[in-house]
Amino acid sequence: MGMIGGGRGSFIGAVHRMAAAIDGQIELVCGAFSSDPENSRLSGQDFFLPANRVYSSFEEMIRKEKELPEGERMDFVSIVTPNHMHFPPAKLALENGFPVVCDKPMTLNLAEARQLVQVVERTGLLFCLTHNYTGYPMVKEARELVRKGKLGKIRKVIAEYPQGWLSTFLEGTGNKQAAWRTDPARSGAAGCMGDIGTHAENLAEYITGLRISELCADLTTFVEGRQLDDDGNVLLHFENGAKGVLHASQIANGEENSLSIRVYGELGGLEWHQMEPNTLIYKSQSFRHVLRPGVGELSDAAKAHYRIPPPGHPEGYLEAFGNLYRNFAFTLRSRLKGETPNPLYTDFPGAHDGLRGLAFIETLIQSNNSDRKWTKFVE
Amino acid sequence: MGMIGGGRGSFIGAVHRMAAAIDGQIELVCGAFSSDPENSRLSGQDFFLPANRVYSSFEEMIRKEKELPEGERMDFVSIVTPNHMHFPPAKLALENGFPVVCDKPMTLNLAEARQLVQVVERTGLLFCLTHNYTGYPMVKEARELVRKGKLGKIRKVIAEYPQGWLSTFLEGTGNKQAAWRTDPARSGAAGCMGDIGTHAENLAEYITGLRISELCADLTTFVEGRQLDDDGNVLLHFENGAKGVLHASQIANGEENSLSIRVYGELGGLEWHQMEPNTLIYKSQSFRHVLRPGVGELSDAAKAHYRIPPPGHPEGYLEAFGNLYRNFAFTLRSRLKGETPNPLYTDFPGAHDGLRGLAFIETLIQSNNSDRKWTKFVE
Amino acid sequence: MGMIGGGRGSFIGAVHRMAAAIDGQIELVCGAFSSDPENSRLSGQDFFLPANRVYSSFEEMIRKEKELPEGERMDFVSIVTPNHMHFPPAKLALENGFPVVCDKPMTLNLAEARQLVQVVERTGLLFCLTHNYTGYPMVKEARELVRKGKLGKIRKVIAEYPQGWLSTFLEGTGNKQAAWRTDPARSGAAGCMGDIGTHAENLAEYITGLRISELCADLTTFVEGRQLDDDGNVLLHFENGAKGVLHASQIANGEENSLSIRVYGELGGLEWHQMEPNTLIYKSQSFRHVLRPGVGELSDAAKAHYRIPPPGHPEGYLEAFGNLYRNFAFTLRSRLKGETPNPLYTDFPGAHDGLRGLAFIETLIQSNNSDRKWTKFVE
């Protein structure tokens, strides 16, 4: 994988790299991490890349990687730049034979999107758009419930995505994430609705399998000085006659990242909340079932997207587990370099914790075999 | 990193590998993945390792890796075998100069644990025990709240870890995970209490900073034919006079992996549930605050263990995101090999989804600027 | 209190009677409980009323009660009929000097509503419309938070009221509640939106103190054969520039009675869910507080509407408590009549349960004073 964008200071680049690394199937081999060559160079060092695979521009990367022998060159490109820089590298990569993973929204505007679809079709190359919320196992399960007819004919969809982080004029404080997202030149014609409203739209169509046929929108810019909408409320009509509401906001003060969807059909309804992603509620007037990975039989589609077999190891378990490894690696590296390790990272359980664990077990057994109420805990 | 155990059929090995990979700081370079050399060999292939770095036994691995030049040999060993095979490789690795990451409980029994502590102290090498639940950002925050005195003197601790997966005689059905966990020769003197009771004990001591001084235990084997406890209830006394209850179970039918802890002090209390790990409740008789990553100011300790900056991208976000990359990689690999991709893995958003996103945005803008109620959605 | 409607077979009549009885301030003294005189008569017996205070029509009730001496006649009228029978008795009662409590929506149509407002103003008598959801203590608290400026200027309101009970053609099955609610002659021009949409509207205006200035509605009748809307989605504009979404449904399959409201302002947001009515969430980007009766200081308005002082006796506590009294009363009455009590109602704790409680206490004390692990439980 070669990455375009995602250098120091980027938010979503790190997410893409971590996401790509989890399964041990993808290796970051090169990158043009920033339009600033120095940032790109330093970022490449951060990622342990050899200097000759770190490029100053995406054009250079695509050209030089293409010249490398097969098996050595990158297998595909991952584009994690702001919206206005999606189309040029995506087109160039595809036209030079590289499959593409691209952040969303796909392009700056509809005209570019139409062009890109044509390039993808013409080249026949793989293209993946990171509407990441469709990756959750229980979203797969939700779609399967609809497909299997468990909800009957769909009547109503409520998709919502309230955030609150742009409740103030954050783009005026030097916040990089806020700045490009509220800048029409980099973000496109819509702010909030492009950034997160499209996720809600995508999720609604993904789960229901229905297409929006017409809509009625009320977009607002609440924060003074802001150039793009920071809130939107939309009525939806779907092709099959279903009705819907979609609302998204970045000024919903106190909300974190509350993407959620509810779908109601003739036979039942379902409910999924991104902030509790392992739970899918399937319900009707006569039952209310909670579906979760590992509890009963889920669809193959859901099972193929869940990594940790027994029930109840929640999403996030891996990341907490990863913290131990990372802290260990950081502390080990400091030691190897003869440096004092950062105390934040020396925080991992050690042999003495292990000793206490075994002493705990032994004391339990002793106490269990005793008629006396209390047994001393001895290491 | 060299791995001992964790070959095909293992549960926790994959967890360790994924956890180690997330941050791009650790590379799996060799392994002795199974006591069965063939399993080890095939597992090595799964992980894209060169054949000469895949070993038939941990002894061979430690011996041969030591002979490799520095910078090429593995930097540390990760031990992910059943409990009875923790001590021998850990001791051997340390004595040959390799730092160790080891699954818990640390050893088969207390005598081994005492020995291992001595080896760690003697060699002065890093040793990490994967009590992974202490890796959560909000567990760090909980400990900081206690340290800063926000709870006052601790009075009471309730630590619990109910699971239900061993409600039946699963070890009699060929289930590998159940088999070794209920076998005294491989698991040690305790079953449930060793496997998960020690996590609750570790978490209670970690967050409160208090040591258990004495206890009163009631362990039970409910499932007929089982050789070790599958349930335990314990009264605790802590050094400072605090009291506690610790209960764990693997026959709590319907429970998934419900590790939780509540701590009550003179000034306040806290509550954390592993199955909703991003939420820490801090409360007293006069307030009830919900602490979450990105909402207000958390401690440095918590912030150092959270990867995704803005609020509300929950734990698990990375894994869902990773599913898109994995599906893309699998499908790409199938294509490159000229094989038909597994339809389970071709499920990732593509260019047409991107086109619909941009069409959605354009229709929103159009509708917003119109006095007419409905605007057609045109791609 | 004299009641109009609410005889045998009515749903809301019983609710009004129980609600009026809780505080011991209101006595049901007479009624015209049904348009069917026999139903009225039997209902009066159910309520232990003397036969001469049970009337065949509301006209008769108002006329005859007016003739009774002051202090003996009813103090006010409670109207719990279907919508089309609100206006006539309300008008007649007021014009004869009786204050009125009336179920909502107030009248069958806007023209009647305007007339009734005039009658109320002309007579100067008290009139109460049972928009009951504003009666919750935490709704009062929510309104106070807005009034005190804790949210700053309001920007966005999401009010929703999904139910699922009319997902099928229930009115065709003889269900009385469904029948009148879906009949334009008795319910008015709107079905779902009149029945429950108006509650959402009322709650939004009540809490925010803002008035809706214009709206955009999409109403649907999903169930074949139904005469009125069973679903509606609405975009709202408020006087101060705030935007909103209001959606209500009676075909949201699997929903019970999920009225909820979220309000977002410049300084903070709030969230209240009727199905967990004792919890009000007050939040911003830097805090998330859970407000509950008895936890910290609430406003006088909230405190004046909560009956049970210490924290954590939830709403519903009274009703569970009441079940013991009711069962006791029913069983006692059966005994006094020499009848066999219905076993459903003999289920209340008795003296033997009390004995076990005291034995439990005594055993606890004994065990606590003992060094032995187990102490027998002896009654």
Place this chain on the structure above:
Amino acid sequence: MGMIGGGRGSFIGAVHRMAAAIDGQIELVCGAFSSDPENSRLSGQDFFLPANRVYSSFEEMIRKEKELPEGERMDFVSIVTPNHMHFPPAKLALENGFPVVCDKPMTLNLAEARQLVQVVERTGLLFCLTHNYTGYPMVKEARELVRKGKLGKIRKVIAEYPQGWLSTFLEGTGNKQAAWRTDPARSGAAGCMGDIGTHAENLAEYITGLRISELCADLTTFVEGRQLDDDGNVLLHFENGAKGVLHASQIANGEENSLSIRVYGELGGLEWHQMEPNTLIYKSQSFRHVLRPGVGELSDAAKAHYRIPPPGHPEGYLEAFGNLYRNFAFTLRSRLKGETPNPLYTDFPGAHDGLRGLAFIETLIQSNNSDRKWTKFVE
């Protein structure tokens, strides 16, 4: 009903009166509301009782009521005094032919309890002990699930009752509730465990139908100067071999009234939390069902204890509804007396709110029929 105790300043007396009033089946006709005759007299006025039915002592009440003709005298006695004053009036009432409803724990000590059981048996009169938590519909449902064998043989019970209100020396501040509960002379040998531990014990035995056979207790008094336990942790053995944990606390800082119970059997488990009383979770390794009143078929026992038919009108609905009636009644009374009503109680919806509701409906219909996006809201 005649009440003993429950005068001005009492907490639980008001609860009993409201609980007894809800269903319109029980009338308060007399009382000896306080050991202070003046308090009793004033309390009687509060409850609109004639002066000759308000007594100075329970002895006087029982004697004089007995002299009244049948049909006029009270039908039963309700005892709501502190624990030490349960036994004397209960015994006297029973021996004079009056059935008794009595608060818990039943008596001051086990000896009195044994005597009272004998009196109840000898007189053959009804006796109800207000273990009110067994009155919840979903507690009935839980017991029915156990009875029907849906959980299989019970293995483990976790009953807990954490409160935090006695985290400080509240009895030293003049708090009447704290004072008697921590005073051995009035409360008995146990503090926390008598006050609320017995509720947990009763609930565990009620739902499971099992009896505790032996136990191991660890009781603590954490708050300096306090005379009775304010915390207790207990291991339980049940007759059938089931094990259990019971813990209760009044120093669990930040807890409100968190009575909860979990029961695990061979076939399934269940979970109920008093603070969300309408939800019962029934689960196993292969399903997780949420049972609620009105959702699907509940047992007759549950249905007989739920007042409001359609799903989703939560417990507490009645109380919010009651607030409107109470406010109306208070305001009406002020008006009739020519006094200025307390503005806290003039807060109920009026005719203008009704007008807005109808205007809302009419605007919805108008907007729904229009092709224009916005329709003005006109009253």
